[in-house]
Amino acid sequence: MPETVRGVIARKPHAAVELVDIVIPDPGAHDVVVRIQACGVCHTDLTYRDGGINDEFPFLLGHEAAGIVETIGSDVTHVQVGDFVVLNWRAVCGQCRACKRGRPQYCFDTHNASQKMTLSDGTELTPALGIGAFADKTLVHEGQCTKVDPSTDPAVVGLLGCGVMAGMGAAMNTGGVGRGDSVAVIGCGGVGDAAIAGAWLAGASTIIAVDRDEKKLAWAQELGATHTVNASHASPTEKIQDITGGFGADVVIDAVGRPETWKQAFYSRDLAGTVVLVGVPTPDMRLEMPLIDFFSRGGALKSSWYGDCLPERDFPLLVDLYQQGRLPLEKFVTERISLDEVEKAFDTIHAGNVLRSVVEL
Structure with a gap:
């Protein structure tokens, strides 16, 4: 009824x-x-x-x-x-x-x-x-x-x-973060911080949080970030390269979804590294870049839908890790x-x- x-x-x-x-x-x-x-x-x-x-x-x-x-x-x-x-x-x-x-x-x-x-x-x-x-x-x-x-x-x-799974999945499923990888996450709201938690859970050795808000950067550190970059004070690309020995990160996750942050992600990755877009852009946004840069840097450019998750597989696993105190x-x-x-x-x-x-x- x-x-x-x-x-x-x-x-x-x-x-x-x-x-x-x-x-x-x-x-x-x-x-x-x-x-x-x-x-x-x-x-x-x-x-x-x-x-x-x-x-x-x-x-x-x-x-x-x-x-x-x-x-x-x-x-x-x-x-x-x-x-x-x-x-x-x-x-x-x-x-x-x-x-x-x-x-x-x-x-x-x-x-x-x-x-x-x-x-x-x-x-x-x-x-x-x-x-x-x-x-x-x-x-x-x-x-x-x-x-x-x-x-x-x-x-x-x-x-x-939604948000926590989207971020964690962007790192673990879409980005394929593994042990010893270097990871940078641009944008440290709920989705970005979940990506940081996912990178930590996957065993990344270097996890760089990028944001303009010191409060959000502090939250990111609580969830596993090893380094922070305040984008209001320094170039994220330069700082990420400095932290990673001049090479760039293995995986860079754009949790903002704007042309400028995606470019930062693209140029902040190592050669043959991976860029993951999980922040959602609006239909009016446009990106203009030299095509040769896409060719010469290799690697993978991915979009992450819902963290490429399978709820029946991923939700119970993550709940179990939460109950164990590991997440x-x-x-x-x-x-x-x-x-x-x-x-x-x-x-x-x-x-x-x-x-x-x-x-x-």
Whole structure:
């Protein structure tokens, strides 16, 4: 039977979000209703609010979430009622050309719920990244649920649903960081610091954090950075080369996603090194560089989608490392807030005062 719960929506571009009643329909055959316990406030939600993703308003925001499976559709086999899950936006289909070629991390047709959540007047909602978890409950496809240990803190492990996984995966999966590598990360917000944590976990010997904010650089050191560069005071490229014996880093990760930071990443890597773009540029950004530089430096230039992760493989592993004390995921939770404080949390993101604000329900 459909039920009415609270949810945070963006009704039009750049307008303040609203906490309203939303209707959760009965789940389709492969859908599940999840009672949300915690959801991180990601910059992507802010981009949705401001119309930077698409114009399919109104949006039901929120996607970095963990909660309890409450109701399941008739054909659901992946989860059961009562399971504790982290939600993900890569529910691999198994049938698209990427999946059939053994590359499910690039799945081009990931599953979402078959039914639409609505406002109380029947207006259909577009859930952020197919999830929509700034709500008491949400409706997703069963494949968007990854079971993890229920003894963990939902506010911490829910962050694997997007930003933390994107950053860690950019280092470990896309960048292929290994033991003894030198790594530089440009931009030390939540995603960049997760890339630093991933590089540390993978055994990198030199991890260089680059940012303009000393507070963020201090956070980066807590998560594994061995060196810091304040880009307001020095050329990141020159400093990275100095730290790496004049050669440049083996892997450079751009967690900002601007033409100028990507150029810094490109020229800060060693010959045949790897550049990973995980920061998300806007459609209007353009890059102009000499083509000979691409040829003469060799190596690899990669974009990282969701850290090239497979949730069923990666989430339980990272939760296990967190429980062992080998991965300090709790350091990403800067503050815990209520559902009616999401708009305020967007202001906090703009000010750069948090790695993550997390809504607890």
